Amino acid sequence: MIPKIELHKIEKCAACGALNTEGLVVCSGFGAFSDALCMHCISEGREVYQQVVNYIADAGRWPDDINEVYQAEVRRQLRLHNKTEEEFKADVDAAIALMDVFIGENIKCSYENYTGGDF
Numbered sequence: 167m168i169p170k171i172e173l174h175k176i177e178k179c180a181a182c183g184a185l186n187t188e189g190l191v192v193c194s195g196f197g198a199f200s201d202a203l204c205m206h207c208i209s210e211g212r213e214v215y216q217q218v219v220n221y222i223a224d225a226g227r228w229p230d231d232i233n234e235v236y237q238a239e240v241r242r243q244l245r246l247h248n249k250t251e252e253e254f255k256a257d258v259d260a261a262i263a264l265m266d267v268f269i270g271e272n273i274k275c276s277y278e279n280y281t282g283g284d285f
């Protein structure tokens with residue numbers, strides 16, 4: 167038996183920004199996160215752009231550090247979002263730079279607050 171899926175009214179699609187439309191909360195194909203998407207984006211398999219950026223930034227630099235399967239899916243996502251590879255590369259580089267600052271600050275804070283003892 168196929169379970170019945172009930173659509174919900176969502177205030178805003180996280181992928182395309184459509185307002186007050188029917189949709190579902192669905193999990194991403196790129197990582198362990200979920201968002202409310204409209205039915206059009208769900209049917210296209212469209213992901214939230216910034217999450218694609220962040221996921222790839224976690225793996226490395228675009229495109230050299232990314233395997234061919236993910237490169238193909240990212241290029242499909244870029245077409246859905248009307249983004250160029252140059253824009254995407256710049257966004258991934260910016261996300262990596264932001265992570266470096268954030269991680270660096272956390273390491274610094276950890277050392278400053280460390281008072282000894284075992285971890």
Ligand SMILES: [Zn+2]
Nearest residue numbers: 179182204207
């Ligand atoms: Zn949408």
